[in-house]
Amino acid sequence: MRAFMTALVVVAAAAASADISTKEANRIREAATVLKEIHSVPDKDIPQDLWNKAQCVLVVPGLKKAAFVIGGEYGNGLMSCRSDGGTWSAPLFMQVGKGSWGLQIGAESIDLVLLVMNRTGMEKMLRNKTSLGAEASIAGGPVGRDARAATDAQMKAEILSYSRTQGLFAGINLSGGVVKPDVDDNADLYGKSASPQDVVMSSKVAAPAVTQPFMAALQR
Secondary structure: OHHHHHHHHHHHHHHHHHHOOHHHHHHHHHHHHHHHHHHOOHHHOOOHHHHHHOOEEEEEEEEEHHHHOOOOOEEEEEEEEEOOOOOEOOOEEEEEEOOHHHHOOOOOEEEEEEEEOOHHHHHHHOOOOEEEOOOEOEEEOOOOOOHHHOOHHHHHOOEEEEEEEOOEEEEOOOOOOEEEEOHHHHHHHHOOOOOHHHHHHOOOOOOOHHHHHHHHHHOO
């Protein structure tokens, strides 16, 4: 019976992926572009050692300050997690909500990248809502080729956070923000029967074809 239900989830996901909106498809492409552009400058990239150790990667492209004032309090992104075999899971749409950092960034639009460094952090990200800094420890991540530049606080954090604005890529402290799966957009992509845990913790759910640009950008 379990195998049958898993098969239904996979079939539902494949069918639902054809029904995503243009906005959702654009978000997937934009998240892929953010990763590719960051990886193209190794001296200003996320250290390879940290990337290799990360359990999940969450990318929020083009987060606009106005989005926190008009039309809701969340920016939207995409997250994939590693399986036990090291391969990247099918991605989830995620929402990142403002904290005290929202008005301190000083730019009209930024890209955010979050590395979730362990399984405990991943499980917290899949909850209905997780407070950054309170329920999940977070620190601005180090930039460059060598992860040994990381501080003790960075190495102990469950999540490392980065921002890119006007060409500058750097660590940023997102304490006070919140993260949660985007229920409606994930239903569009995988169907209502697939939970966030089904998508990122089960190898039975394949990444829909529309997400391939993001999946390719995760390969580094």
